Amino acid sequence: xxxxxxxxxxxxxxxxxxxxxxxxxxxxxxxxxxxxxxxxxxxxxxxxxxxxxxxxxxxxxxxxxxxxxxxxxxxxxxxxxxxxxxxxxxxxxxxxxxxxxxxxxxxxxxxxxxxxxxxxxxxxxxxxxxxxxxxxxxxxxxxxxxxxxxxxxxxxxxxxxxxxxxxxxxxxxxxxxxxxxxxxxxxxxxxxxxxxxxxxxxxxxxxxxxxxxxxxxxxxxxxxxxxxxxxxxxxxxxxxxxxxxxxxxxxxxxxxxxxxxxxxxxxxxxxxxxxxxxxxxxxxxxxxxxxxxxxxxxxxxxxxxxxxxxxxxxxxxxxxxxxxxxxxxxxxxxxxxxxxxxxxxxxxxxxxxxxxxxxxxxxxxxxxxxxxxxxxxxxxxxxxxxxxxxxxxxxxxxxxxxxxxxxxxxxxxxxxxxxxxxxxxxxxxxxxxxxxxxxxxxxxxxxxxxxxxxxxxxxxxxxxxxxxxxxxxxxxxxxxxxxxxxxxxxxxxxxxxxxxxxxxxxxxxxxxxxxxxxxxxxxxxxxxxxxxxxxxxxxxxxxxxxxxxxxxxxxxxxxxxxxxxxxxxxxxxxxxxxxxxxxxxxxxxxxxxxxxxxxxxxxxxxxxxxxxxxxxxxxxxxxxxxxxxxxxxxxxxxxxxxxxxxxxxxxxxxxxxxxxxxxxxxxxxxxxxxxxxxxxxxxxxxxxxxxxxxxxxxxxxxxxxxxxxxxxxxxxxxxxxxxxxxxxxxxxxxxxxxxxxxxxxxxxxxxxxxxxxxxxxxxxxxxxxxxxxxxxxxxxxxxxxxxxxxxxxxxxxxxxxxxxxxxxxxxxxxxxxxxxxxxxxxxxxxxxxxxxxxxxxxxxxxxxxxxxxxxxxxxxxxxxxxxxxxxxxxxxxxxxxxxxxxxxxxxxxxxxxxxxxxxxxxxxxxxxxxxxxxxxxxxxxxxxxxxxxxxxxxxxxxxxxxxxxxxxxxxxxx
Ligand SMILES: *[C@@H]1O[C@H](CO)[C@@H](O)[C@H](O)[C@H]1NC(C)=O
Ligand SMILES: *[C@@H]1O[C@H](CO)[C@@H](O)[C@H](O)[C@H]1NC(C)=O
Ligand SMILES: *[C@@H]1O[C@H](CO)[C@@H](O)[C@H](O)[C@H]1NC(C)=O
Ligand SMILES: *[C@@H]1O[C@H](CO)[C@@H](O)[C@H](O)[C@H]1NC(C)=O
Numbered sequence: 001x002x003x004x005x006x007x008x009x010x011x012x013x014x015x016x017x018x019x020x021x022x023x024x025x026x027x028x029x030x031x032x033x034x035x036x037x038x039x040x041x042x043x044x045x046x047x048x049x050x051x052x053x054x055x056x057x058x059x060x061x062x063x064x065x066x067x068x069x070x071x072x073x074x075x076x077x078x079x080x081x082x083x084x085x086x087x088x089x090x091x092x093x094x095x096x097x098x099x100x101x102x103x104x105x106x107x108x109x110x111x112x113x114x115x116x117x118x119x120x121x122x123x124x125x126x127x128x129x130x131x132x133x134x135x136x137x138x139x140x141x142x143x144x145x146x147x148x149x150x151x152x153x154x155x156x157x158x159x160x161x162x163x164x165x166x167x168x169x170x171x172x173x174x175x176x177x178x179x180x181x182x183x184x185x186x187x188x189x190x191x192x193x194x195x196x197x198x199x200x201x202x203x204x205x206x207x208x209x210x211x212x213x214x215x216x217x218x219x220x221x222x223x224x225x226x227x228x229x230x231x232x233x234x235x236x237x238x239x240x241x242x243x244x245x246x247x248x249x250x251x252x253x254x255x256x257x258x259x260x261x262x263x264x265x266x267x268x269x270x271x272x273x274x275x276x277x278x279x280x281x282x283x284x285x286x287x288x289x290x291x292x293x294x295x296x297x298x299x300x301x302x303x304x305x306x307x308x309x310x311x312x313x314x315x316x317x318x319x320x321x322x323x324x325x326x327x328x329x330x331x332x333x334x335x336x337x338x339x340x341x342x343x344x345x346x347x348x349x350x351x352x353x354x355x356x357x358x359x360x361x362x363x364x365x366x367x368x369x370x371x372x373x374x375x376x377x378x379x380x381x382x383x384x385x386x387x388x389x390x391x392x393x394x395x396x397x398x399x400x401x402x403x404x405x406x407x408x409x410x411x412x413x414x415x416x417x418x419x420x421x422x423x424x425x426x427x428x429x430x431x432x433x434x435x436x437x438x439x440x441x442x443x444x445x446x447x448x449x450x451x452x453x454x455x456x457x458x459x460x461x462x463x464x465x466x467x468x469x470x471x472x473x474x475x476x477x478x479x480x481x482x483x484x485x486x487x488x489x490x491x492x493x494x495x496x497x498x499x500x501x502x503x504x505x506x507x508x509x510x511x512x513x514x515x516x517x518x519x520x521x522x523x524x525x526x527x528x529x530x531x532x533x534x535x536x537x538x539x540x541x542x543x544x545x546x547x548x549x550x551x552x553x554x555x556x557x558x559x560x561x562x563x564x565x566x567x568x569x570x571x572x573x574x575x576x577x578x579x580x581x582x583x584x585x586x587x588x589x590x591x592x593x594x595x596x597x598x599x600x601x602x603x604x605x606x607x608x609x610x611x612x613x614x615x616x617x618x619x620x621x622x623x624x625x626x627x628x629x630x631x632x633x634x635x636x637x638x639x640x641x642x643x644x645x646x647x648x649x650x651x652x653x654x655x656x657x658x659x660x661x662x663x664x665x666x667x668x669x670x671x672x673x674x675x676x677x678x679x680x681x682x683x684x685x686x687x688x689x690x691x692x693x694x695x696x697x698x699x700x701x702x703x704x705x706x707x708x709x710x711x712x713x714x715x716x717x718x719x720x721x722x723x724x725x726x727x728x729x730x731x732x733x734x735x736x737x738x739x740x741x742x743x744x745x746x747x748x749x750x751x752x753x754x755x756x757x758x759x760x761x762x763x764x765x766x767x768x769x770x771x772x773x774x775x776x777x778x779x780x781x782x783x784x785x786x787x788x789x790x791x792x793x794x795x796x797x798x799x800x801x802x803x804x805x806x807x808x809x810x811x812x813x814x815x816x817x818x819x820x821x822x823x824x825x826x827x828x829x830x831x832x833x834x835x836x837x838x839x840x841x842x843x844x845x846x847x848x849x850x851x852x853x854x855x856x857x858x859x860x861x862x863x864x865x866x867x868x869x870x871x872x873x874x875x876x877x878x879x880x881x882x883x884x885x886x887x888x889x890x891x892x893x894x895x896x897x898x899x900x901x902x903x904x905x906x907x908x909x910x911x912x913x914x915x916x917x918x919x920x921x922x923x924x925x926x927x928x929x930x931x932x933x934x935x936x937x938x939x940x941x942x943x944x945x946x947x948x949x950x951x952x953x954x955x956x957x958x
Contacts, residue, residue, distance in 0.1 A: 192269030391446030426542030458570030821858030
């Protein structure tokens, strides 16, 4: 499952020191981004293009067929032998042909002759073509194997090249032609070989035309031991005992249809197979035979896989109205498989054991769709638009999962992905901090655009467009894949029934959504007197400075439901068009003025929606009423999420956004709750410096307490993971907000340590309790923690350094009162003997402090009071000095501190050797001005609302 985008967004939001342990987003990110690549993915093409485009095969030829004979079991176990014979047609006249091969491919014999074209009228006999010389590949040169002929061959000539060769197995990786072994439960060794060619690996095995443009039918034969089974893309055609080798068998496989070299596959092993109990439905006059292969000892973990595969194939056969085009499909759990991605060769797929045995429908479906796409459609040569391919694949995998195994999604699709895109695209500079996720975000975005078309065209039309795209015009015809082809097919369908406004095409709609790292806000204003609705759009920006980088517009689908009619019937015929802003779009309002409307329900399009305050009010009231759940859960989540984000972005009054949270008292759907934690964190950070903050914490407690207590009373070992997650989120946020039972539990646990006679021997307190104690506990408790860092044993085998780091980070990251920060800075920076705290400790503390306003304020004050000492301390360590200045001047939310830091800069510090540059401070000024403005406007509103809405006893306790 690809949570990547979501995880990234969330880990950024919560990436304060106290949380990084709880949200290990980065690893998942790395894993997920490597997970999602396949043989014709854009990333792959990018990577390979770098390497291969410089060495692209120069001749214009057309391969007709390729015959390959392999002998993988020789006396020398590291080597294999092969014989190849292939036919190529000349397109332009030439006296040479270039194949791709690595120097390890050792060609021992070759011959070249012309072949009589059956269709040719002329009666020319086959004849030898004399080879003048051969250029061999060599280290450091292009991996080319090139024949020069003595004569120039005219276009239309067909030649046959035959070669004998030997080569070496890959043994450390499962790529190329690999040889490996596994141990059974009794400890016996079992040898096996396999291929995983992917783009760029077949030419290490035999001279090949390894480029996506070249497709040809392959015929493969392999010499194998009697005790093993050989599998390839196609079924076995004949088997014969080898002459003079009684224990060896020649297996000849049926000819493949036209495929690329990298789709060719072979395994020879003693793995065993299981078959499904259900059948794949007959389609196009044939039935697909499925087998799942694995080690004998591992088969029990694979027992549910064959039926799962059948379900998925049947679903997609119906959806595409076409078979996969194969007589058989083998899925193999390969012991020790260590390539980053499964090998999805046509008809024979290789997986890691753990991957194939996983119960996930999404993962298997995602791989299987490649069997359809990969065969019929390959990217045009090095076309960079193929992320679309990944996107449609991922959409289809999500669709089937929602349909046949909805629990697997846990309601997270597409919300988690979407929220993180909203978050990233709302920034002043999207991807400025995490450029690495851009590719991933792009394909997530494209997936959501497909989802938008599914909704706006309607399921059936969308399916029809996809069928036209997938359906090969002719089975023999190798098609190439152009980025906009899929949109053209969808457009054809839209045109058939005149769904789109004039001049609007699916291609142009898609281009605007796909090519930008921005999204719009749609504003919907109802005029209750004149009975009209006006729509307008602008670029969504959530953060200051709020200069819009560029004037942008989108074609926005206006799907609208109302209180009386909560059902949406596709298609969507109303669009707010690009270029319409000058006029806006006004339509008659057909909903009565005491009933709400909702535009863009269920996040059909990727944009937040703002309304007039009256409509918001009706929504908020309805959501608190008994009919609440007639609004679908994704829409409830969206209304809440939009309102908070719009308020955060200063587009909506906070009073309205806070009113939208009132229904959470009754709400128990985790899909609605999921974004709430994020929002509490966001707003909390923004206002934690101000008087209103304790009230906000009190409100957080009143929101989360009932939820948490309910979740806590219904713990079930078999509960779905969302429930466990929600409970732990609720608890962690309650603890932060000072929820009494939680703080008490933490302090009770911590007491064990306090009274320990030898507290430096080990830490008996679980990490989750540390932060609440440092935040809400006494100064003594906090100082005890500091002492533990100071006295941390240097070389104790039981205690790991990261324990110390965690403590130190918590000491700096958790407290709320400035005296703790002061003590910490005194201890660390004014540390007399400079031995206890290393420079990297100081860095850690500075970074941690600068993450929160209470922290950098304390740092700032400390700096003002101890300027000379600090300067001396960091003499000769300009990086630390710069870090102090940067951290202290990180962000200012009040005018006073802004003035102070400017004074600091203008006085002594500017003379220092390159302090954090003055200009960057200037640059941040706009941002700060924006923040000050925001505070002035919003803090009193939040304060007043909380005062009105908090329970009396909570208010009095503050
Ligand atoms: C290539 O194969 C021939 C015949 O098997 C052998 O004699 C020769 O040593 C091989 N060359 C290399 C570089 O492996
Ligand atoms: C596709 O659109 C239909 C509405 O036409 C909707 O019911 C269905 O859930 C959508 N499927 C997906 C996977 O979004
Ligand atoms: C209603 O429409 C008329 C004519 O377009 C306009 O003059 C008037 O201001 C509108 N009323 C309101 C309340 O906007
Ligand atoms: C279009 O709507 C926006 C937002 O409601 C408003 O600010 C703008 O003035 C409108 N433009 C016109 C031409 O009415």
